[in-house]
Amino acid sequence: MTDIHSHILYDMDDGPESFGDSLKMCETAAEYGIDKIITTSHLTSPGMIDAFIKKRGSRLERLREEVSARRIGLELFHGAEVYVDDDIFYAKGLEKVTLNDSRYLLVEFDFKSLGANRLIRYIEEIFKMGLVPIVAHPERYRYLQSDYGIVNYLVDMDVLFQINAGSLASLGGREEFELAHQMALNNAASFIATDSHSHHGRSNDLLRMVRYFPPDIRRESLDYMLYDSPQAVLDDRPVPRIVRRRIVRKKRKGWA
Numbered sequence: 610m611t612d613i614h615s616h617i618l619y620d621m622d623d624g625p626e627s628f629g630d631s632l633k634m635c636e637t638a639a640e641y642g643i644d645k646i647i648t649t650s651h652l653t654s655p656g657m658i659d660a661f662i663k664k665r666g667s668r669l670e671r672l673r674e675e676v677s678a679r680r681i682g683l684e685l686f687h688g689a690e691v692y693v694d695d696d697i698f699y700a701k702g703l704e705k706v707t708l709n710d711s712r713y714l715l716v717e718f719d720f721k722s723l724g725a726n727r728l729i730r731y732i733e734e735i736f737k738m739g740l741v742p743i744v745a746h747p748e749r750y751r752y753l754q755s756d757y758g759i760v761n762y763l764v765d766m767d768v769l770f771q772i773n774a775g776s777l778a779s780l781g782g783r784e785e786f787e788l789a790h791q792m793a794l795n796n797a798a799s800f801i802a803t804d805s806h807s808h809h810g811r812s813n814d815l816l817r818m819v820r821y822f823p824p825d826i827r828r829e830s831l832d833y834m835l836y837d838s839p840q841a842v843l844d845d846r847p848v849p850r851i852v853r854r855r856i857v858r859k860k861r862k863g864w865a
């Protein structure tokens with residue numbers, strides 16, 4: 610499997626602090642079915658792109674060498690998880706921090722207070738740059754949990770989504786699980802990834818998490834999200850065409 614979202618590089622962000630911790634995460638990944646990882650450390654400001662790339666390059670090179678020396682069956686590629694705010698309107702050079710130099714940009718936004726209008730304007734700006742946004746862990750945003758209509762709107766704009774394996778394995782909250790589940794069931798999500806930050810906590814034991822996914826997600830959908838779409842990103846091809854259905858929020862007892 611290919612993990613397109615992983616904070617596996619040490620001393621870059623809130624991921625592993627040491628080289629040894631990164632290496633342990635590589636071992637866990639390989640042990641639990643991951644053979645390719647796109648490293649996606651946080652890029653918090655477009656003004657830091659060049660410094661980010663330089664630092665990422667040295668960390669990645671050292672890790673690749675050790676992974677190869679230890680014969681861990683894992684390929685590492687470069688990428689970033691880009692935090693998008695109003696700076697996007699003036700940002701230059703984002704094409705330098707796409708996933709494996711493809712057209713795909715992994716993005717995240719403010720978790721609490723961003724409105725739908727602003728979110729859509731950011732997305733439009735990314736498309737204008739000739740890039741394709743992949744929204745990381747949509748299921749973790751409150752404003753998407755409470756309004757699935759925004760997700761459907763973004764799907765209609767051809768925005769791609771990556772859900773976290775941990776959300777689908779019920780390791781997060783209930784709202785998080787339900788949105789991730791709906792998106793996986795209806796092919797609204799194109800990727801499942803770990804978003805791992807350490808070898809404990811949010812880890813990358815993907816094969817183990819897959820066992821806890823709800824059984825009603827079809828095998829073809831899992832293949833689409835875990836193999837086919839990630840490979841298209843690595844190859845800089847369009848993700849496979851698949852019918853993406855609308856998602857519906859379940860009504861709960863006691864709701865008006």
Ligand SMILES: [Fe+2]
Nearest residue numbers: 614690745804
């Ligand atoms: Fe992340």
